Amino acid sequence: MNRRFDGRGVAISMSVWNQWGAEVARFADADLQATPAEGRWIYQHHFDDGVYRVRVEIDGHLAYEAMIPLQPALF
Numbered sequence: 001m002n003r004r005f006d007g008r009g010v011a012i013s014m015s016v017w018n019q020w021g022a023e024v025a026r027f028a029d030a031d032l033q034a035t036p037a038e039g040r041w042i043y044q045h046h047f048d049d050g051v052y053r054v055r056v057e058i059d060g061h062l063a064y065e066a067m068i069p070l071q072p073a074l075f
Contacts, residue, residue, distance in 0.1 A: 008031075013027070
């Protein structure tokens with residue numbers, strides 16, 4: 001994510017719901033630095049196989065929303 005022109009952090013929120021509609025993960029930070037000192041930010045969470053709805057908002061605006069299927073990978 002690119003930095004803001006004014007140098008301030010961004011408000012970000014991410015929610016993930018499973019195929020039954022239960023929220024299984026949530027992350028929010030009202031002052032996230034777009035490029036942290038370590039070079040990037042990562043939010044880790046274990047997800048079982050299934051279909052998930054993911055929604056990401058940046059500064060109160062919808063940035064991403066989609067259904068994502070997770071299943072075993074060959075590699």
